[in-house]
Amino acid sequence: MAPSGRTGPLSGLAFTPQDAELRAAARHPARRRFLTLTAAAASLAFTTGLPARGAFAAPRLEAARITEDPFTLGVASGDPLPDSVLIWTRLAPSPFEPGGGLGQEQVEVDWEVALDEAFIGVVQRGTVLAHAEYGHSVRVDVRGLDPGSHYHYRFRTGTWISPAGRTRTAPAAGADVASLRLAAVACQAYHDGYYTAHRHLAREDVDVVFHLGDYLYEYAVDPAGGARAYTDVVLPDVFNRETTTLADYRTRYALYKSDPDLRAAHAAHPFVVTWDDHETENNYAGAADENGSDPARFLPRRAAAYRAYWENQPLRAGQLPDGPDARLFRRLHWGTLAQFDILDTRQYRSDQAYDDVPHVPGPESDDPARTLTGDAQERWLLDGWGASTALWNVLPQQVCFSQRRLDLNAEAKLSMDAWDGYRASRGRLVAGAKAAGVDNWMVLTGDVHVAYAFDIKDDFDDPGSATLGTELTCTSVASGRDGARRPANWDTYTRANPHLRFYDGRRGYLRLELGRRNARADYRIVPFVTTPGASVSTAASFVTEVGAPGLTPV
Structure with a gap:
């Protein structure tokens, strides 16, 4: 798996000409005025209290003085490559206090990676500093690993040892692997319910999980935890307000990562x-x-939010923000079986048309200059498809790609926040996929808090037009509370959109297996999240055959 973007140590990071281009990519002002992000980006870092890049000379805290467990937020790994994987933790003995209870001192942290869960066969180990300037987060890009292999990892500081994590590397470049099992999740509003879906996901036999957005919600969380309605826990008042500052976002991530199922x-x-x-x-x-x-x-x-996101996710140094800018889109591979082009559809998009309310398409929404990805990301994606030799080309991204008519009128309203509000941008991608000969095209989507399965049509207004690919929308983990098997608009949506093959409003996740002959999608559903303990079941399963786009129920 080779990612697109910068890699390497935190110090000495350089920007490419493409980075400057990205800052100006969202160029279409509508009802709100855009600011071109050039030299101003550097000064914004200081207005948010963010440090400059590079090494820090803060005093060091003797680890033996840490008297409470600093690994309260767990461990994580991410972006597996054939020879490396990124491992992460964040030190926070008092996670809901500013600075996690560690002040401004550096902390020395040991790490190790082993072949077995008992850590008898340790293959790599080392020491890294947890800096207050990075929220005492720790990330190690562990290199020199074997392709297609499972590993166990953990961290230690003083007498404290973190929980162990299990991870894996991608297959070797060019390897003709037979299959890949993945899961897709999105939208986990803490205040809307328990993370029961994550509890079941932890037990699934999958190789990798794609989180498609809304990991965090900025809204206030009351002392009872919202819909969780705690009777034995009172959350601090620090959560009962919207997040706006770096301290707010850091503390909110601590709340989310305090959840044992996540x-x-x-x-x-x-x-x-x-x-x-x-x-x-x-x-x-x-x-x-x-x-x-x-x-x-x-x-x-935005700079504060992006910084806190990077600090709290298993992301490499290449995704470290520079003020309000971050290169999050990137490309990963799974041998010759799959290419994953992970998109960022927020940072570079044109402002939503028609004041961001559902609207019949018109001149404002159909302006050819409008973009959801920005010009540079769009070219990167189309070039990547043109060069792809993978059997499956998978597009993990955020908002509904397929047309979604919201009523039964001849001129139906569409969402202005999804690809329907950027039809010229979508049209360029469809044309690019066709030109590149992308035969087995799959889009993975989050955002909408329901499970959809779409056939991607050459012309969404003509049900008889060619099917070009498949869009699988995972439902939410918790957002929207319990949901319903058939939401109130189920009949309208299924009648208005003949390419919509499945619609379910309950919580859960998507499980997907990509193979050499077909792909199978299972919609895993829990019946409720406002109380804990729900079981998981499969609401529906579909297969799409290699070389024959379109969904068939199993």
Whole structure:
């Protein structure tokens, strides 16, 4: 698996000409004024209290003085390559306090990777510093590992040993692997319910998990935990407000990662993560926030949110933000079986048309200059498809790609926040996929808090047009609370969208197996999340054959 973007140590990172281009990619101002991100990006880091890149000379805390467990937020791994994987933890003995209870001192942390869960066969070990400037997060890009292999990892500081995690590397480049099992999850509003789906996901036999966004929600969480309705826990008042500062976002990640089911899922599987809107603010678009504020006021918040996201996810140094900019889109491979082009559809997008309310398509939404990806990311994606030799080309991203008519009128309203509000941008990708000869094209989607299965049509308004690929939308982990098997709009949506093959409104995740002959998708569902303990079942299963796009129920 070879990622696109920068890699290497935290110090000495350099930007490429493409990075400057990305800052100007979202160029279409609508109701809110965009700010071009050039030299201003560097100064924004200081307005949010973020440190400069590089090494730090802070005093060092003697690990023996840490008297409470610093590994309260668990461990994680991510972005597996044939010879390496990124392992992560964050020290926080008092996770809900500013700085996690460690102040501004550096802490020395040992790490080790082994072939077995007893850590008898240790293959690599080392020591790294946890810096307060990075929220005392720790990440190690462990290199020199064997392709297609499972490993166990853990961290130690002083007398404290972290929980152990299990991870794996990708197959060797060019390896003709027979299959890949993955899961896709999204949308885990803590205040909407328990992470029961993650508890079951931790027990699934999958190779990798794709998190498609809304890992965090910026909304206030009351002392009772919202829909969790705690009777034996009172959350601190620090959570009962919207996140806007770096300290707010760091503490909110601590709340989310305090959940044992989320920690279990991370410990069980490597994750590949990308963000949507709520990791920063609802429905933001590029430098434009939800409320039409001056971008100069919003971008410091975006810088804080992006920084906290990187600190709390198993991401390499190549994704370290520079002020309000971060290169999150990247490419991974699984031998010759699959290419994954992970998108960022928030940072570079044009502002939503028609004040971001459902609307019949018109001149504003269909302006050819509008983009959901930005020009540089779009070219990167199309070039990647053109060069791909993988059997499956998979596009993990955030918002509904397929057309979704919201009513039965001849001129139906569409969502302006999804690809329907950027039809020219979608059309360029469809044309690019066709031109590249992408035969086995699959889109993985989050955002909408329901499970969908779509046939991607050459012309969504003509049910008889060619089917080009498959879109699988995972439902939410918790967002939307319990949901329902058939939401109130189920009949309208299924009648208005003949290419919609499945629709379920309950919580859960998607399990997908890619093979040499076909791919099988299982929609794993839990019946409730507002109380713990729900069982998991498969609501529906579909197969799509290699060389014959389209979904067939199993």
